[in-house]
Amino acid sequence: MEVWDLFDENRQPLGKQAGRKDPMVKGEFHIVVVACVVNDQNEILLTLRSPDKEKYPGTWENTGGALEAGEESRAAAVRELFEETGIRVRENELHLLDSQMEEYAFIDFYIVRKTVPVEEIRLQKGETADARWVSLSEFVRMGEEGKIAPPIYQRFCRLREKMEVFLKEDRRKERYPACRGKNRQESKKIVILGCSGSGKSTLAGQLGKIMDLPVVYLDALSWDAGWKRKPFDEFDRLTQSEIRKPEWIMDGNFPRTVEHRMDVCDTVIYLDFKRWFCILSVLRRVITNYGKPRPSMNPGCPEKFDPGFLKRIWNFDRRSKAHYYGYMKKLSGTKLIVLKTRKEVNRFVKQVEKEGRFVRGNFPAGPK
Missing domain, CATH: 3.90.79.10 (Nucleoside Triphosphate Pyrophosphohydrolase)
Structure with a gap:
């Protein structure tokens, strides 16, 4: 039966x-x-x-x-x-x-x-x-x-x-090779974390195209038009609906759900960039896209200058960085990838283009 x-x-x-x-x-x-x-x-x-x-x-x-x-x-x-x-x-x-x-x-x-x-x-x-x-x-x-x-x-x-x-669409080409070897773990659920301005959304979009995985931008789930934040219970419901799907890339920190996402994912990518780099990236983004929503946001949420947002970026390492590394060290059987410079990100993307979903981790895994 x-x-x-x-x-x-x-x-x-x-x-x-x-x-x-x-x-x-x-x-x-x-x-x-x-x-x-x-x-x-x-x-x-x-x-x-x-x-x-x-x-x-x-x-x-x-x-x-x-x-x-x-x-x-x-x-x-x-x-x-x-x-x-x-x-x-x-x-x-x-x-x-x-x-x-x-x-x-x-x-x-x-x-x-x-x-x-x-x-x-x-x-x-x-x-x-x-x-x-x-x-x-x-x-x-x-x-x-x-x-x-x-x-x-x-x-x-x-x-x-x-x-x-x-x-x-044109005929889809194979985007990644068949698994070679028993120890090659395919990535189907990827969490991308890091300070605002580190390029999480950009990397998520790139990986989504290369690996043929749907991309979930948590900012888009969190905000309604006019920068009105959704109630927490509605955001949690929307996030859970995405988490239960068998394949995804999730871009965003959102501490209230991060531990659950990390528990169910198979790969974590952490962008550990210097805070001055993140602030400059956000300022450049504001100047370039002022008054227009960026691709990872909902319509009605235009780019704007927010001094409080820049302050949160400046304090990110002190308030959040240790927590994310602490979560990662507790994980077992999860691929962990830490990238600290734009060159490392570009090198990683090229690696994904060659290896697809079988990309390797570079950060020590947690206890077995």
Whole structure:
């Protein structure tokens, strides 16, 4: 019988398992993956559910299924795609389009570029009865006519805008090599810390493009238009929603949530720059972008001169630096990277371009 690991609403393991036929309990979730295959004509692969299936027999769907106990999300997507279609892909070919929380499951939706003739698709007995490639407009028409399994079409409608953006892009190239060696740990959840003006947001944007990871700017979650700070409970809720996703880069300090982010991440990057450098960077940013919001902020939050902000930068080392290093020294099994100059940052970015998500740490790890 298929067995699943169970998680709480923050996607943290509960140390419990359930079988496919076991009733789900409110507040407990398992993880489901969807592998949407797109060919070089921007057509989407659909498979026909077997008429013997208990739910939605004879309807079309994307490939997908639940994670087995002890399985990782990307590995499950690779497995499900091969089992149901015979299509082989590597984990680093999958692009995470989004992760959503439904009533009893987290849904990780991946897209992969692969062109395979229909006659070469190997159908899984008892699961899939047919396969076809359809255009985006045809997918929508089939969904409206009820030919696509309702949960699949509802999910697609929520992701349609992101899907359209993806389909307009050129074929995605492999952005990082396959893992070489057992000790090479892939980075999927990265926290970037450091004094304001050290370049956290810029580095987060660069890494997001190179490593094909979504970037979360905590400043954008914290401030509404007019520089009005969101209530703490709303900010915490928004942050938790991002943290529970399987892949991300998070830019921002925010001490109230930093320990939790560091507990769940696999990589911490700390920009330990001199305070005079950070102040000059902020002044340069204000002069260049005065009256306009920077890319990592919400519209309605224009760049401005704030003497109190400069004072906080000047006092950052005295008030915060030791705390962040203290957190880092407590971590075990987390890659720690400390960068102290712009040259080190540039060298690190070039290293990431070569090694991708398998980039190495340079700071001593905590106790084992």
